[in-house]
Amino acid sequence: xxxxxxxxxxxxxxxxxxxxxxxxxxxxxxxxxxxxxxxxxxxxxxxxxxxxxxxxxxxxxxxxxxxxxxxxxxxxxxxxxxxxxxxxxxxxxxxxxxxxxxxxxxxxxxxxxxxxxxxxxxxxxxxxxxxxxxxxxxxxxxxxxxxxxxxxxxxxxxxxxxxxxxxxxxxxxxxxxxxxxxxxxxxxxxxxxxxxxxxxxxxxxxxxxxxxxxxxxxxxxxxxxxxxxxxxxxxxxxxxxxxxxxxxxxxxxxxxxxxxxxxxxxxxxxxxxxxxxxxxxxxxxxxxxxxxxxxxxxxxxxxxxxxxxxxxxxxxxxxxxxxxxxxxxxxxxxxxxxxxxxxxxxxxxxxxxxxxxxxxxxxxxxxxxxxxxxxxxxxxxxxxxxxxxxxxxxxxxxxxxxxxxxxxxxxxxxxxxxxxxxxxxxxxxxxxxxxxxxxxxxxxxxxxxxxxxxxxxxxxxxxxxxxxxxxxxxxxxxxxxxxxxxxxxxxxxxxxxxxxxxxxxxxxxxxxxxxxxxxxxxxxxxxxxxxxxxxxxxxxxxxxxxxxxxxxxxxxxxxxxxxxxxxxxxxxxxxxxxxxxxxxxxxxxxxxxxxxxxxxxxxxxxxxxxxxxxxxxxxxxxxxxxxxxxxxxxxxxxxxxxxxxxxxxxxxxxxxxxxxxxxxxxxxxxxxxxxxxxxxxxxxxxxxxxxxxxxxxxxxxxxxxxxxxxxxxxxxxxxxxxxxxxxxxxxxxxxxxxxxxxxxxxxxxxxxxxxxxxxxxxxxxxxxxxxxxxxxxxxxxxxxxxxxxxxxxxxxxxxxxxxxxxxxxxxxxxxxxxxxxxxxxxxxxxxxxxxxxxxxxxxxxxxxxxxxxxxxxxxxxxxxxxxxxxxxxxxxxxxxxxxxxxxxxxxxxxxxxxxxxxxxxxxxxxxxx
Numbered sequence: 029x030x031x032x033x034x035x036x037x038x039x040x041x042x043x044x045x046x047x048x049x050x051x052x053x054x055x056x057x058x059x060x061x062x063x064x065x066x067x068x069x070x071x072x073x074x075x076x077x078x079x080x081x082x083x084x085x086x087x088x089x090x091x092x093x094x095x096x097x098x099x100x101x102x103x104x105x106x107x108x109x110x111x112x113x114x115x116x117x118x119x120x121x122x123x124x125x126x127x128x129x130x131x132x133x134x135x136x137x138x139x140x141x142x143x144x145x146x147x148x149x150x151x152x153x154x155x156x157x158x159x160x161x162x163x164x165x166x167x168x169x170x171x172x173x174x175x176x177x178x179x180x181x182x183x184x185x186x187x188x189x190x191x192x193x194x195x196x197x198x199x200x201x202x203x204x205x206x207x208x209x210x211x212x213x214x215x216x217x218x219x220x221x222x223x224x225x226x227x228x229x230x231x232x233x234x235x236x237x238x239x240x241x242x243x244x245x246x247x248x249x250x251x252x253x254x255x256x257x258x259x260x261x262x263x264x265x266x267x268x269x270x271x272x273x274x275x276x277x278x279x280x281x282x283x284x285x286x287x288x289x290x291x292x293x294x295x296x297x298x299x300x301x302x303x304x305x306x307x308x309x310x311x312x313x314x315x316x317x318x319x320x321x322x323x324x325x326x327x328x329x330x331x332x333x334x335x336x337x338x339x340x341x342x343x344x345x346x347x348x349x350x351x352x353x354x355x356x357x358x359x360x361x362x363x364x365x366x367x368x369x370x371x372x373x374x375x376x377x378x379x380x381x382x383x384x385x386x387x388x389x390x391x392x393x394x395x396x397x398x399x400x401x402x403x404x405x406x407x408x409x410x411x412x413x414x415x416x417x418x419x420x421x422x423x424x425x426x427x428x429x430x431x432x433x434x435x436x437x438x439x440x441x442x443x444x445x446x447x448x449x450x451x452x453x454x455x456x457x458x459x460x461x462x463x464x465x466x467x468x469x470x471x472x473x474x475x476x477x478x479x480x481x482x483x484x485x486x487x488x489x490x491x492x493x494x495x496x497x498x499x500x501x502x503x504x505x506x507x508x509x510x511x512x513x514x515x516x517x518x519x520x521x522x523x524x525x526x527x528x529x530x531x532x533x534x535x536x537x538x539x540x541x542x543x544x545x546x547x548x549x550x551x552x553x554x555x556x557x558x559x560x561x562x563x564x565x566x567x568x569x570x571x572x573x574x575x576x577x578x579x580x581x582x583x584x585x586x587x588x589x590x591x592x593x594x595x596x597x598x599x600x601x602x603x604x605x606x607x608x609x610x611x612x613x614x615x616x617x618x619x620x621x622x623x624x625x626x627x628x629x630x631x632x633x634x635x636x637x638x639x640x641x642x643x644x645x646x647x648x649x650x651x652x653x654x655x656x657x658x659x660x661x662x663x664x665x666x667x668x669x670x671x672x673x674x675x676x677x678x679x680x681x682x683x684x685x686x687x688x689x690x691x692x693x694x695x696x697x698x699x700x701x702x703x704x705x706x707x708x709x710x711x712x713x714x715x716x717x718x719x720x721x722x723x724x725x726x727x728x729x730x731x732x733x734x735x736x737x738x739x740x741x742x743x744x745x746x747x748x749x750x751x752x753x754x755x756x757x758x759x760x761x762x763x764x765x766x767x768x769x770x771x772x773x774x775x776x777x778x779x780x781x782x783x784x785x786x787x788x789x790x791x792x793x794x795x796x797x798x799x800x801x802x803x804x805x806x807x808x809x810x811x812x813x814x815x816x817x818x819x820x821x822x823x824x825x826x827x828x829x830x831x832x833x834x835x836x837x838x839x840x841x842x843x844x845x846x847x848x849x850x851x852x853x854x855x856x857x858x859x860x861x862x863x864x865x866x867x868x869x870x871x872x873x874x875x876x877x878x879x880x881x882x883x884x885x886x887x888x889x890x891x892x893x894x895x896x897x898x899x900x901x902x903x904x905x906x907x908x909x910x911x912x913x914x915x916x917x918x919x920x921x922x923x924x925x926x927x928x929x930x931x932x933x934x935x936x937x938x939x940x941x
Contacts, residue, residue: 057695063095063103066146067110067927071095074143077136078158079118089264109149115180116156126772131159137187138162141195145174152180156206161187176201184208193220204229208256212237218245229254233281237767238262243270243285250274258283258305265289268310270295282306283330289510291315296322305330307355311803315364324348331357332383337363340387342399343373351377357385357410365389368397378405385435394440396421406431410624412463413438420445420469425456433461437488445489447480456481463488465512478504488512488535498522498538503529513538514560521545531555532547539563539583547571558890562586562626570594583626585650592634593627628674629653636675641666652676652755658759659683663688676757676779683763684780689771693752751776758782759805762848765804766794777801781827784808791816801825805853813837826850833857 075087076658086098093109096103098208102112108820119131131137139165144150149694153175160183162370169511178199184190196202202224212235220231238261246267263286269384271280272294280298283305311334320329321344329345332355346352365388382403384897389397394417406428416439425431426448443462443689459481469494478501481487485507495517502511502523508651509532518542519540527533527548545566547561562585569591570584621787625640629710635658646667652674659682662676666671670691677908752774768776770792775918778796781803788811789804796802799820806826812835813828832851837843837851837859 052577057450064109064146066094070143070146071098071110074115074361077140077143078115083118090800104149107149110147111149112152113147113150114154115158116154117158119160131380138164147175150175150178151177153178154180154182156182157185158189158640161189162192165532175199177256179203182206183210186210188212190217190237193217195759196220197223200224200226200229207235208232209234211235215239215925216241216245216260218242219243222248225249225251227252231256232260232778232789235260238800240264241267245272246274248277252277253300254279257285260285262287263302265310266291268294270290271295274298276300279303281305282309285309286313288683289313289315291319293317293319295319297610298323299325301326301329302350305333307333307901308333310335312336315340315342320344321347324350326351328353332357332359335360335372337361339370340364340366341370342366342375342397343371345375345377346373347376349376352379353381354379355381355383355413356387357383364654365391367391368399369393369395373399373400375399378429379403381408381615382406383408383410383435385414385438385459387409387414389414389416400424404428407458408433408435409437411439412436414467417441418462419443420467422446425459429456429458431456431459434459434460434466435463437463437465437689439467441467441469443469445474445494446471447474447476457483458486459483459595460507462486464492465489466491468493470494473499475499476501478502481505483507485532486510490514491517494518496520496527498543500525502526505529506531508533510535511537513541515540517541518543522548524548527556531831534558557581558585581624583624584630585626585628587630589627590631590633593632607815615772622842624648626650627654632656632659636661636664636680638663643667648672650674651678654678656680660685660756662687664688670750672753674753674755677753678759680756680759680761682761682787684761684766684769686766686768688754689768691772692774693754694774726761726882752798753779755779756783760804761785764789765790765809769793770795772796774798779803781805781807786810788812789814789817789833793817794819795821797822798824803827804831807831809833811835818843829853831923836860862902 048174053655055862071087072089075084084099086093087095095101095110102114103109104111112205137159139155139160139162142165144153158190173520178201181199181202181204185208185219188207190212193212194206195255196205197220204225204228205224206229210230212232214237216237216239218241221227222245224230227249228251230249230252231254233256239258241262241264246252247270250273252274253812254806255274255277256279256878258281262282264288266282266287268291271277272292275297277298278300279302279760281303284307286309287306288310291311296319299322302325302327304323305328307330311331313336314435315331316338324347327347329351330353336359345354345471361417366384367390367398369390371665383885384397389411394415396411396416396418400421401423404427406424407430409428409431411436420443421443422445425434432856441464448832459667460483462481462484462488465488469489473489473494473496477487478497482504485594487502487505487510490512491514493516494513497520497798498518500523501522502508505528505753508873510528511530511533512535514537518538522538522542522543522545527536532555534555536556537558539560539562540877541564543561544565544567547566557579558581559579560581560583564587566584566587566589569589570593571596621644624647625643626648629652632654633653634656636656636662640649641661641663642768644666648667649667649670650672653676656675656678658680661682662685664673665685665687668691671693672695673691699837754769755777758781759780761780763785764787765780765785767790772778773795775796776798778799779801782805785804785807786809789809791814793799793802794814794816800822802820802823802825806829809828809831810833813833815838817823817839821841826843829849830850833851833854834856835858837857839844849858851857859891911914
């Protein structure tokens with residue numbers, strides 16, 4: 029009975045539910061079966077203006093086509109209106125399959141905002157990664173209020189300028205605004221941003237904004253959870269008080285700015301912080317603050333490249349179980365150091381990225397942090413330049429199978445570098461970057477290194493004590509772009525399989541080893557852009573196979589290469605990749621440009637090929653120490669961008685071209701990257717990273733040799749900043765020194781010594797205001813040394829010895845520091861005592877030894893003969909006077925007797941008495 033009266037009610041409830049579901053389905057299907065005509069029309073107009081058929085094939089003007097089903101379009105299920113548009117990467121070439129980069133031809137760059145007025149329910153709009161630079165509105169109508177429900181707007185990776193900021197004043201509903209990677213310039217837009225009080229996420233990173241970030245600018249942004257202002261030019265004190273009021277803040281990214289000052293303890297109030305990235309500022313103070321311990325939810329802590337002081341003990345992070353990224357590297361402070369063994373502690377976190385490079389890690393013991401033994405999730409680890417000791421920790425690589433980058437360079441690890449042979453358990457496919465350079469590792473590289481690490485992009489084992497043959501298995505690394513083997517003890521031939529198997533290899537540095545044989549053929553590798561093989565024992569000639577390459581840098585100096593320089597090859601050998609963003613495939617050699625060519629100190633013969641003069645962007649041409657002959661052609665002046673020209677120690681003849689003043693011979697500062705590749709995914713293309721790192725290694729660490737002051741001198745450091753050289757010494761050049769050389773205002777060193785130059789020293793040399801070394805010795809120069817050279821205040825080395833100069837040498841300014849060694853061998857030249865006083869900046873012992881060695885035989889012979897002649901002359905004169913004059917004779921004998929009695933009186937007395 030009880031069930032009978034409940035049954036109708038149950039049936040009724042079921043019926044209501046079924047009818048409701050049917051109605052919902054019908055309404056949903058009806059709303060999605062078509063789309064609003066005005067929205068469909070606006071979408072088609074957008075496609076017509078900013079895209080093409082190949083990118084949006086489903087967007088067709090067909091009455092049966094439902095725009096809610098089009099790609100990149102999402103509609104609300106209940107209302108049927110478009111609520112989400114993903115219109116990123118539409119008017120770019122990439123994506124079309126032709127490998128081109130940039131904007132589509134004839135593509136519009138100004139977005140017609142009126143096209144979006146039809147989308148009344150639009151909540152999310154993505155226009156990122158296009159070529160847009162501004163908005164346009166209907167004449168007399170700049171209202172943006174039609175999009176009252178727009179919450180998410182992504183305009184990143186375009187070309188928008190700061191003027192676009194006024195556009196956002198009417199979009200008060202915005203929650204997320206992304207303008208990263210545009211060209212916003214000028215002062216930070218505090219006023220415009222303050223209107224967006226509902227913002228939850230703001231990203232203005234990678235723009236050109238400058239000025240200060242004030243507390244007032246942050247006052248109305250109390251709802252912010254994500255604030256990204258990285259890679260700008262913001263400066264001044266960090267508005268820490270304003271930031272501390274953002275209690276909901278989860279991400280604070282201010283990396284790569286110029287903020288200074290200290291961090292306030294109020295940071296401890298930001299207990300919701302997951303990401304704190306202050307990398308690359310000028311913040312100071314002691315980071316041993318309790319606020320770090322309070323931020324227990326941190327996943328990323330990046331404080332590197334600031335000026336923090338004191339000891340950072342990792343046990344402060346013992347309770348940070350969510351920590352995944354820790355970056356404390358390269359503090360600009362003498363006192364900052366990281367201690368990991370201060371007291372027993374167990375890390376509760378599993379790091380994915382760790383960078384504590386240049387942090388004096390465990391400075392007392394110099395031991396590897398022990399907590400690393402429990403880390404098994406590392407993807408990037410950098411312990412560069414900490415002078416850590418002990419055997420190389422190969423176990424760290426084996427424990428972390430997800431490793432992508434390992435940077436252990438600049439330590440004192442010893443022992444061998446051994447890898448397991450059980451590839452079933454130790455096949456590290458993830459590893460892309462391996463840097464173990466600048467250690468004391470010895471033995472041979474493992475034969476199976478290319479099999480264990482098949483996907484390496486960068487392998488750097490330079491500056492160790494490796495010996496034996498270079499493993500052939502390196503040729504299995506098809507993705508390898510950079511291979512650094514320099515400054516080791518590798519011997520034998522370089523196997524061709526290494527070069528032909530590494531299909532992506534662009535940078536090969538193997539200088540300062542004991543490699544021999546002929547140069548490898550490189551037949552299978554046309555991508556090579558940097559080849560550094562100096563100071564080995566390679567023999568043979570440069571073959572025409574080198575014409576295949578797109579070399580930017582070629583250094584084969586200090587080998588035993590011979591033959592002539594192939595004339596039909598060198599003008600096709602180089603390409604120029606400066607000032608470009610290198611992405612994707614490196615282009616074939618075609619533009620006849622390069623950075624550096626160093627073939628010095630080999631056995632090349634013949635003349636300088638004219639094809640070299642067709643490299644107008646060549647920066648360094650170094651051919652010294654060969655047996656090149658022929659006249660120095662005036663075509664060399666076509667190399668207008670040269671910074672260093674060294675043709676010394678050859679047999680070149682003829683006149684010095686008077687057009688040398690057309691060559692730049694000036695410095696150009698290169699700013700290499702400072703971030704570790706792979707760390708925190710800063711978004712730099714991997715090919716560009718590899719090439720720039722190779723250039724940095726060359727220009728920051730390698731030695732470049734020039735002949736200055738008749739001796740071989742090595743310059744280390746950033747040669748791009750410090751050295752501009754013209755060296756034509758030790759040849760057979762004749763004629764006068766062109767006065768036009770005086771126009772080379774930025775020249776650092778000029779060496780014309782050991783030639784047959786005649787005439788006078790040009791007065792125009794007074795314009796060489798940057799000159800520090802000027803050597804004109806061992807020529808046939810005549811006339812006076814121009815007094816105008818006294819104005820060369822930077823001149824430290826000056827040599828005009830062994831010429832036919834006359835008159836009096838200058839003695840003011842720097843010339844007051846020069847003495848006999850600078851002028852000898854000029855019989856008609858005189859110099860005062862001021863030229864021989866102790867110099868404020870005396871010549872180094874090496875320089876003095878060079879001068880003394882050069883003239884030791886001549887000086888010794890002259891001294892001995894002059895002494896004998898003087899002694900004989902004086903003796904004869906005295907005997908003649910004493911023979912003629914009895915009075916002087918008596919006085920002389922009386923003087924001698926007095927001297928004898930005074931000096932030897934006692935002895936003489938005993939003898940006579």
